[in-house]
Amino acid sequence: MRTGAAEKPGEREPLLSIRGLRVGFRKAGSQFEAVRGIDLDVAKGEVVGIVGESGSGKSVGMLAALGLTSKNAVVTGSVRFKGEELVGKPAREMRKIRGARITMIFQDPLSSLNPVMTVGAQIAEAVRLHQRVTRKQAMARAVELLNLVSIPQPERRASQYPHEFSGGMRQRAVIAMAVANDPDLLIADEPTTALDVTVQAQILNVLRSLQERLGLGLVLITHDLGVVAGHADRVAVVYSGRVVEQADVSQLFADPRHPYTRGLIASIPNLEESRDRLFSIDGSPPALGRLPGGCAFHPRCIHAEARCRTEDPPLRDIGGRFSACHFATTLPPFHSAALAAASLETGSLIP
Amino acid sequence: MSRYILRRLIAMPFLVLGIVTIAFLITTVTKGDPLTAIVAEQQMSNPEVVAAAKARWGLDRPLPERYMIYLGNLLSGDLGTSFITKRNVGTDILYRLPATLELVFAAMIFGTTLGIVLGVLAAYFRNSLIDHGARLFALFGSSLPVFWSGLGLLFVFSVMLHWLPGPGRVDARLALPPGITGFLTIDSLLAGNLTVFKDALWHLLLPAFVLGWTVSGTISRLVRANMLDVMSREFVLTARAKGASEFRVVIVHALRNTMVPTLTVIGYSFAYLITGAVLTETIFSWPGMGSYAVEAARALDFPAIIGVTIVGGLAFLVTNLITDILYVVANPRVRLS
Numbered sequence: 001m002r003t004g005a006a007e008k009p010g011e012r013e014p015l016l017s018i019r020g021l022r023v024g025f026r027k028a029g030s031q032f033e034a035v036r037g038i039d040l041d042v043a044k045g046e047v048v049g050i051v052g053e054s055g056s057g058k059s060v061g062m063l064a065a066l067g068l069t070s071k072n073a074v075v076t077g078s079v080r081f082k083g084e085e086l087v088g089k090p091a092r093e094m095r096k097i098r099g100a101r102i103t104m105i106f107q108d109p110l111s112s113l114n115p116v117m118t119v120g121a122q123i124a125e126a127v128r129l130h131q132r133v134t135r136k137q138a139m140a141r142a143v144e145l146l147n148l149v150s151i152p153q154p155e156r157r158a159s160q161y162p163h164e165f166s167g168g169m170r171q172r173a174v175i176a177m178a179v180a181n182d183p184d185l186l187i188a189d190e191p192t193t194a195l196d197v198t199v200q201a202q203i204l205n206v207l208r209s210l211q212e213r214l215g216l217g218l219v220l221i222t223h224d225l226g227v228v229a230g231h232a233d234r235v236a237v238v239y240s241g242r243v244v245e246q247a248d249v250s251q252l253f254a255d256p257r258h259p260y261t262r263g264l265i266a267s268i269p270n271l272e273e274s275r276d277r278l279f280s281i282d283g284s285p286p287a288l289g290r291l292p293g294g295c296a297f298h299p300r301c302i303h304a305e306a307r308c309r310t311e312d313p314p315l316r317d318i319g320g321r322f323s324a325c326h327f328a329t330t331l332p333p334f335h336s337a338a339l340a341a342a343s344l345e346t347g348s349l350i351p
Numbered sequence: 352m353s354r355y356i357l358r359r360l361i362a363m364p365f366l367v368l369g370i371v372t373i374a375f376l377i378t379t380v381t382k383g384d385p386l387t388a389i390v391a392e393q394q395m396s397n398p399e400v401v402a403a404a405k406a407r408w409g410l411d412r413p414l415p416e417r418y419m420i421y422l423g424n425l426l427s428g429d430l431g432t433s434f435i436t437k438r439n440v441g442t443d444i445l446y447r448l449p450a451t452l453e454l455v456f457a458a459m460i461f462g463t464t465l466g467i468v469l470g471v472l473a474a475y476f477r478n479s480l481i482d483h484g485a486r487l488f489a490l491f492g493s494s495l496p497v498f499w500s501g502l503g504l505l506f507v508f509s510v511m512l513h514w515l516p517g518p519g520r521v522d523a524r525l526a527l528p529p530g531i532t533g534f535l536t537i538d539s540l541l542a543g544n545l546t547v548f549k550d551a552l553w554h555l556l557l558p559a560f561v562l563g564w565t566v567s568g569t570i571s572r573l574v575r576a577n578m579l580d581v582m583s584r585e586f587v588l589t590a591r592a593k594g595a596s597e598f599r600v601v602i603v604h605a606l607r608n609t610m611v612p613t614l615t616v617i618g619y620s621f622a623y624l625i626t627g628a629v630l631t632e633t634i635f636s637w638p639g640m641g642s643y644a645v646e647a648a649r650a651l652d653f654p655a656i657i658g659v660t661i662v663g664g665l666a667f668l669v670t671n672l673i674t675d676i677l678y679v680v681a682n683p684r685v686r687l688s
Contacts, residue, residue: 091597099592103592104592105589105592106585106592107585111586113589114586114589114590114604116607174589
């Protein structure tokens with residue numbers, strides 16, 4: 001781990017270590033990179049939030065780390081799990097890690113369960129893929145797991161099909177499946193995005209309590225800074241296929257050191273300061289394969305200077321935290337309200 | 352679920368009655384005179400002979416009466432007497448039907464297996480050589496007319512290469528085992544007669560392939576399209592994230608989700624082939640329902656035509672019912688409705 005949080009030994013030993021991860025896709029002759037070098041560490045028992053807009057490469061990066069990208073993807077860089085390199089690992093060996101040591105859950109609980117298999121059978125399958133147990137034992141474990149994620153009447157529920165479950169219940173079942181083999185790391189890709197707000201909180205609580213009880217490393221991929229603020233220990237902000245800022249959650253919100261992060265934080269609606277309009281960052285993220293020269297964020301950045309147009313800033317250590325901005329240490333103090341007010345004058349707000 | 356099936360079963364006699372009625376009415380509106388099938392041409396000008404024939408076959412009675420007589424006979428299991436063979440139509444059909452069923456079963460087993468395997472491979476290796484090959488094979492299967500592919504294959508494998516026997520169901524010189532199921536392959540096995548079994552199997556190979564090919568074309572294209580859709584769904588990703596093997600992902604998770612439309616086509620094809628394998632049966636001199644239907648139609652043999660129509664209709668009703676039951680097995684969401 002490269003952040004300041006690394007200094008507590010024992011409690012936070014490195015679990016997953018990603019360095020320079022790149023994912024390129026070839027499609028009909030043309031080639032583009034969805035992930036352009038992600039560096040990230042997850043310690044044992046740590047909750048890391050990965051924040052970014054849709055299409056920023058945050059999901060693809062984690063899928064690639066698990067070897068789950070499509071056949072036309074080219075993955076380079078290094079992903080080490082407990083010191084073991086995963087990039088380029090044979091598929092057969094990846095399967096032993098996937099679902100057992102590292103598991104991943106996805107955004108849409110409606111479609112992430114197989115509609116023609118009972119929920120219990122799907123959880124039991126996860127057990128039997130990695131443990132030598134009988135069908136009966138696996139089924140008993142499935143019921144136990146459903147109970148663990150607070151699904152009432154787990155015996156009855158186990159023999160039901162996904163369409164008999166509500167959205168929140170399905171996501172609980174998916175989580176039960178993900179922790180079936182006591183993994184070390186759980187990657188949750190937008191786990192609450194498709195759910196009602198009230199259910200979102202429940203699911204996050206289930207995830208957090210499991211994380212604490214099982215000592216899981218948890219990666220929360222989300223576009224919702226609120227989720228990150230409430231649940232993550234550390235945050236990586238992804239823009240256009242790269243990590244642009246990484247810091248402990250309190251540091252990040254108190255003093256963001258990248259203009260993109262500042263924009264994201266300023267655009268969170270705030271009950272204390274009444275504003276007529278919501279803040280938004282000018283422009284839109286660049287299309288993949290058509291990145292601007294220099295810093296990918298410069299066309300939308302209010303601090304951009306000539307240098308930003310030519311030179312892509314690397315992710316630098318700025319004292320126990322990281323930022324990929326030329327002016328990371330010299331940016332003015334951050335006030336989200338001031339930023340919003342300033343842009344109000346220039347008219348860059350969505351009504 | 353059982354209530355659903357019960358409802359379908361109750362509806363069946365009414366549907367059968369509908370089929371019988373329509374089949375009966377259609378024969379009455381055809382322009383042809385069935386007497387030409389009964390009475391020799393020279394006797395047609397002899398009013399006495401014609402009147403006798405009419406009386407003998409009941410053709411002098413009014414239509415409603417004929418209909419009621421037919422229905423009454425049908426209720427006691429009597430399908431009437433064929434104008435041509437002068438045998439009971441039921442007996443004729445019972446003799447023909449097993450031959451067709453054997454051929455159609457073989458063709459369906461072959462065509463379904465091939466269609467599903469090709470469809471899955473084509474979808475999994477999308478836009479590869481395997482995909483293109485499978486699609487070309489499917490295209491030929493469903494677009495080549497049977498009289499062309501059948502004759503072509505017969506010429507190559509039987510006439511040129513002598514690998515397979517010519518038309519027919521079995522070598523006429525062989526003594527056949529007692530008919531238990533009516534399926535020559537099964538009956539010969541039951542009787543322990545391997546000579547007949549082998550001969551019947553070799554005879555079955557080509558016509559089953561030709562028929563199955565047409566079916567496999569439809570099925571493989573359907574399976575391919577559905578697999579492409581299903582494979583992009585998130586539960587496939589979930590299965591992979593669990594650590595399931597690709598084989599397991601494709602067969603256990605994806606394929607089962609494509610089964611409902613596939614079952615529909617399998618059921619439909621099966622029912623259709625019971626009476627629709629006419630060309631194949633003709634080319635391969637297969638003594639089945641298709642050739643019987645052609646002979647009956649050509650001779651305006653009304654009892655036989657109606658008999659064949661009823662059997663064809665029943666085939667549809669029964670296969671539809673079986674398909675509906677299988678839907679429930681394939682897709683649990685059907686169970687609620």
